[in-house]
Amino acid sequence: MNKLTLTTAALFTAAATTAQAGIDRSDQDISILFEEGNYLSFSYANVSPTIEGVGAGVFPISQSAVDFSMFSLGYKTQLNDNLSLALIWDQPFGASIQYIDAPLAPGMAEVKSSALTGILRYEMGNGFSVHGGVRAQKVSGEIISSLGALSAESGNEWGGLVGVAYEKPEIALRVALTYFTSVDHALTGFRATPFGVDAVTGSVTMPEAFNLDFQTGIAENTLVFGSIRHAMWDGISLDTTGPAFGDANWVNFVEDITSYELGIGRRLNDNWSVSLSVGYENGMDTGATFLAPAGASKSVALGAKYTQGNYDISAGVQYTKFDSKTVTSGGLPVVYDGGSAVAVGVKMGLRF
Numbered sequence: 001m002n003k004l005t006l007t008t009a010a011l012f013t014a015a016a017t018t019a020q021a022g023i024d025r026s027d028q029d030i031s032i033l034f035e036e037g038n039y040l041s042f043s044y045a046n047v048s049p050t051i052e053g054v055g056a057g058v059f060p061i062s063q064s065a066v067d068f069s070m071f072s073l074g075y076k077t078q079l080n081d082n083l084s085l086a087l088i089w090d091q092p093f094g095a096s097i098q099y100i101d102a103p104l105a106p107g108m109a110e111v112k113s114s115a116l117t118g119i120l121r122y123e124m125g126n127g128f129s130v131h132g133g134v135r136a137q138k139v140s141g142e143i144i145s146s147l148g149a150l151s152a153e154s155g156n157e158w159g160g161l162v163g164v165a166y167e168k169p170e171i172a173l174r175v176a177l178t179y180f181t182s183v184d185h186a187l188t189g190f191r192a193t194p195f196g197v198d199a200v201t202g203s204v205t206m207p208e209a210f211n212l213d214f215q216t217g218i219a220e221n222t223l224v225f226g227s228i229r230h231a232m233w234d235g236i237s238l239d240t241t242g243p244a245f246g247d248a249n250w251v252n253f254v255e256d257i258t259s260y261e262l263g264i265g266r267r268l269n270d271n272w273s274v275s276l277s278v279g280y281e282n283g284m285d286t287g288a289t290f291l292a293p294a295g296a297s298k299s300v301a302l303g304a305k306y307t308q309g310n311y312d313i314s315a316g317v318q319y320t321k322f323d324s325k326t327v328t329s330g331g332l333p334v335v336y337d338g339g340s341a342v343a344v345g346v347k348m349g350l351r352f
Helices: none
Strands: 039-050 053-055 059-061 068-078 083-090 095-098 108-123 128-145 148-154 157-168 173-180 183-193 196-206 209-219 222-231 237-242 246-252 257-267 272-281 297-308 311-322 325-329 332-336 339-351
Touching: 108 157, 128 183, 128 196, 128 246, 148 196, 148 246, 157 183, 183 237, 222 272
Parallel strands: none
Antiparallel strands: 039 068, 039 339, 053 059, 053 332, 068 083, 083 108, 095 108, 108 128, 128 148, 128 157, 148 183, 157 173, 173 209, 183 196, 196 237, 209 222, 222 257, 237 246, 257 272, 272 297, 297 311, 311 339, 325 332
């Protein structure tokens, strides 16, 4: 069997998650670490969700999730025969929620993040390798709810990752397990209410997670690939305190999130490769809040990659269908009757 160089990241760049069940977006992908030689990449994805609800059969709620875009940059260099280094800049967490219709107006949430990750990988020469690194992560956001309007941000906070992989190139086999530590963020900002503005401090933790990624050839120029990600959101909350208005709890997460992906990739010729994948993510409640309206999700994705010389271009599209979900706050139940999202993405890579 010819050696295949297909990976989930290269084949399917629309994999930027549409998970409105939580705020986990990038899945903290580190697949660039396994590219051959020196490699530079840029990725862009746009996600367009539609999630609407009805409150107790009385009022509609529209535009509860709005479009968002994501960017990432990656650089990998082979330091010597055994040691390589990867640098990844991405936007791992985020939320874009807005409620237009009464009585929730003008409820909204806009959460942004950025992270710079450095990873070293050491190949032992027997198919096994180990990798580990550190990442600097920053979060910011605005929330408008019954508690008022919050605007807050953190500085650069530090976390780490460690993992192990096994490869058998002659059958395109790779299995990689990576553990990501949690990252604690100290927040500073302002809370505005009808009674005035309060300078606040707060805290939020981005969760620890495990990623299991795998691929293996099943026929000439054909492979199966997949991933499992488990992020430990249960027990994480966003809390602030201030001298004027005291303590406030803005969001509570009460369940972990596990997402699954399984796909097949096919190299058509020296230039073109294509892929098809399906995914599932279990839903997550967020306590008494309207800021995460989607339940569990199922997705299907198509991807294509064009390679010419030392560069490649990948593109993909993903359709996600959300399950229905009921959220209750202040005795007011709102039923979100499913919803859907379309994601499109493109990735450009240069080998040197």
